[in-house]
Amino acid sequence: MPNNPSGEYAEGAEGSKRVWINVDAGWRGETKSTDSVGGQLAVWMLGRVPYEHALALQEQLVARKLSGDATDYLLVLEHDPVFTLGRGASDNDLCGADRKLGIPAFRVGRGGGVTYHGPGQLVAYPIVRLRRPSVRAYVELLLDVVVEVCARFGVRAWADREQIGVWTERGKIASVGVGIRRWVAFHGVALNVRNSLDPFQQIVVCRTPGLAVTSLALELQRAPEMSEVVPCFVEVFSVYWRKFMEARPK
Numbered sequence: 001m002p003n004n005p006s007g008e009y010a011e012g013a014e015g016s017k018r019v020w021i022n023v024d025a026g027w028r029g030e031t032k033s034t035d036s037v038g039g040q041l042a043v044w045m046l047g048r049v050p051y052e053h054a055l056a057l058q059e060q061l062v063a064r065k066l067s068g069d070a071t072d073y074l075l076v077l078e079h080d081p082v083f084t085l086g087r088g089a090s091d092n093d094l095c096g097a098d099r100k101l102g103i104p105a106f107r108v109g110r111g112g113g114v115t116y117h118g119p120g121q122l123v124a125y126p127i128v129r130l131r132r133p134s135v136r137a138y139v140e141l142l143l144d145v146v147v148e149v150c151a152r153f154g155v156r157a158w159a160d161r162e163q164i165g166v167w168t169e170r171g172k173i174a175s176v177g178v179g180i181r182r183w184v185a186f187h188g189v190a191l192n193v194r195n196s197l198d199p200f201q202q203i204v205v206c207r208t209p210g211l212a213v214t215s216l217a218l219e220l221q222r223a224p225e226m227s228e229v230v231p232c233f234v235e236v237f238s239v240y241w242r243k244f245m246e247a248r249p250k
Helices: 051-066 097-101 132-152 198-202 216-220 226-247
Strands: 010-014 017-021 030-036 039-049 072-079 082-085 105-107 114-117 121-129 158-160 165-167 172-181 184-192
Touching: 039 051, 039 226, 051 072, 051 105, 051 121, 051 184, 072 226, 097 198, 114 198, 121 226, 132 158, 132 165, 132 172, 132 184, 132 226, 184 216
Parallel strands: 039 072, 082 105
Antiparallel strands: 010 017, 010 039, 030 039, 072 121, 082 114, 121 184, 158 165, 165 172, 172 184
16 A cells, blocks of 8 residues: 655765755755746755655745745656655555565656656656746746757657656657646656666556557667766757747736
8 A cells, every 4th residue: 555655854865875854954965046037046956855855845944835835846866766646646556566676666746647766767856936827838848848858859849738748759758747726836847867667667657558658768768867867958948948938827
């Protein structure tokens, strides 16, 4: 059965280096800030983080924004192997994979069905203040960011705005699922870079039996380093976020 995580910190890892993160104590790690007319984006590149710790960090940042923090945040990381179930997921869609593979599963407050996260997959959690008319536009921003990142690596991909996600001819390369709490968005994007795709075969991915899944490594016939893909994603997201902030209603 899925877990319901809680906690007060997140733990990041880069190789053997582990960094404890508590937003109330201040962040120690790799940070990048971007300003726009609409505000500031703080980018935290966390390395490899257990899922429950990253979720706890999101909760802290959402609470901070609900208390008036004007800064938006982008958390960029990888997860230890984990299955997550969104609001629309059935436990049956796990197909017992959590027990068979010994991979934990968590039910969380994002949209969508069951998916897998693991090492070699880029996960991005923007914690962003939205305006009421802009939720769909925000989801489209996330889709467009991934399409642009894929294009920069020479992969032709497109966004499906009905069956939300980013696709290539081989299959789904990225998932998007967000949660909204009093118009603060959290959760976000998972882009398959060089991660194993085998766990996806053990579940009903995104409520779609038989859904094909792909990755940048499969598309390119080489495995891009995360050190290539993460800076590219951050750069593209920052540009799109700035345009979104400057265009949205004040």
